[in-house]
Amino acid sequence: MASIQRQCRKVICIGRNYADHITELNNTRPKRPFFFLKPPSSIAPPENCHVLRPKGVNLHYEVELGLVMGRELRNSDPNDEQAAMAAIQGYVVAIDMTARNVQDSAKKAGLPWTIAKGFDTFCPISNLIPKHLIKDPHNVDLHLSVDNEMRQSDNSGLMLYRIPRILAEISQVMTIEAGDLVLTGTPKGVGEVKTGQIMRAWVTQDGKELQNGRVEAEVKDSMGCFEFGDF
Numbered sequence: 001m002a003s004i005q006r007q008c009r010k011v012i013c014i015g016r017n018y019a020d021h022i023t024e025l026n027n028t029r030p031k032r033p034f035f036f037l038k039p040p041s042s043i044a045p046p047e048n049c050h051v052l053r054p055k056g057v058n059l060h061y062e063v064e065l066g067l068v069m070g071r072e073l074r075n076s077d078p079n080d081e082q083a084a085m086a087a088i089q090g091y092v093v094a095i096d097m098t099a100r101n102v103q104d105s106a107k108k109a110g111l112p113w114t115i116a117k118g119f120d121t122f123c124p125i126s127n128l129i130p131k132h133l134i135k136d137p138h139n140v141d142l143h144l145s146v147d148n149e150m151r152q153s154d155n156s157g158l159m160l161y162r163i164p165r166i167l168a169e170i171s172q173v174m175t176i177e178a179g180d181l182v183l184t185g186t187p188k189g190v191g192e193v194k195t196g197q198i199m200r201a202w203v204t205q206d207g208k209e210l211q212n213g214r215v216e217a218e219v220k221d222s223m224g225c226f227e228f229g230d231f
Contacts, residue, residue, distance in 0.1 A: 004068060004179075005040055005043040005045055007179030008040040008179050008180060009040065009177050009179060009180055010039075010174075010177075010180050010181075011037060011038040011039070011042065011181045011182075011183065012035050012180060012183070013035055013036050013037070013183040013185075014034070014035050014161070014166055014185045015030070015034055015035060015036060015185065016028075016034070016160075016185070017160050017166075017186075018158050018159065018185055020187065020188035021062075021186055021187055024188050024189075025190070033161045033165060033166050035166075036113075036114070036117065037114070038118055038122065038123055039118050041118075041120055042097075042119065042120060042122040042123040043125060044121040044122075044124040045125065046215050049124050049217040049218075050219070050220050051097055051122065051193075051218070051220070052120065052121045052221070052222035052223075053219055053222055054099065054222045054226045054228065055228065056101075056227050056229070057099040057101065058099065058101040058192055059097060059099060059100070059192060059193050059219065060098045060191060060192055061096075061144060061146070061152075061190060061191070061193055061199055062095065062096040062098060063093065063094075063095055063096075063142050063144035063186055063187070064094045064096050064184055064185060065093065065094075065137060065140065065156055065203065066091060066092040066094040066125060066182065066183050066184070067088050067163065067181070067183075067184065068089045068092060068128060068181055069088060069089060069179065069180045069181070069182065070089030070178055071087045071178050072087075072176065072177055073171040074175045075171055075172055076167055076171045076176075077164075077168060078164050078168035078169070079164070081163075083164075084163055084168070085164075089128075089178075090129055090131045091128070091129040091131065091134055091137065091213075092126045092127070092129060092215075093125070093129070093142065093201050093202060093203045093215055094123060094124065094125045094181075094201075095123070095124045095125075095144065096123060096183055096186060097121075098117060098122075099122075102116040102228055103117075105228075105230045106231055108231075109231040111231055119222075119226075123183075124217040125215060126212055126213055126215040127212035128212060129203070129210055129211065129212045130212070133205075133211055134205065135205065137156060137184075138162055138163070139155065139156065139157050139205075140156050140204065140205045140210075141154070141155050141204045141205070142155075142156060142186075142187060143202050144189070144199060144200070145200045146191075146193055146197050146198070152186070152187055152188070152190070154188065154189070155187075158187060159184060163184065167182070195221050196218070197219050198216060198217070199218075199219070200215070201214070201215050202215075
């Protein structure tokens with residue numbers, strides 16, 4: 001939804017929040033929630049949605065449940081679930097796109113990997129899912145298909161860190177502002193998409209797809225100047 005992009009000042013992404021996803025990428029399980037940022041300019045709204053693949057980039061998808069924040073949080077209490085949930089305006093299903101070879105190269109060089117996450121169109125989102133439709137955000141099913149082949153399908157109850165803890169950890173470092181988008185992590189099954197393929201991501205609850213809970217994005221070649229090279 002275009003208004004989500006206009007209101008968003010930062011996209012805050014929780015990394016390594018599903019155990020099987022940690023295993024599939026041979027990463028280390030964090031001792032506490034950690035996060036990274038994507039710029040609001042990376043958001044691709046659902047109308048005529050597409051992802052632009054920069055030259056030479058190995059492009060990976062990651063389906064996530066997103067929280068659209070409705071009020072400010074600063075130093076929130078990880079044990080206060082009521083306050084955490086009250087701060088959420090609504091939800092989206094999002095696809096956190098990653099330039100995987102760019103990320104791997106940056107990691108090997110000991111450099112930040114914002115570049116791997118921050119390209120324009122690297123965060124396709126659905127329209128806003130009304131808050132009242134999700135009875136429990138820790139019990140919805142996230143799905144992603146590529147050219148109608150299911151690639152990811154898991155329940156948000158598998159999160160290692162629940163939403164109140166996530167919001168507390170973020171708000172102890174930086175103020176969460178109204179309009180910010182928080183992505184809560186991806187389950188197993190991430191993988192590559194190529195130019196011309198179509199990703200579809202959606203969220204279901206009790207086996208039923210939720211209103212506004214779907215985004216579809218085609219991968220297209222970027223005409224930009226960036227071309228991958230090792231750091």
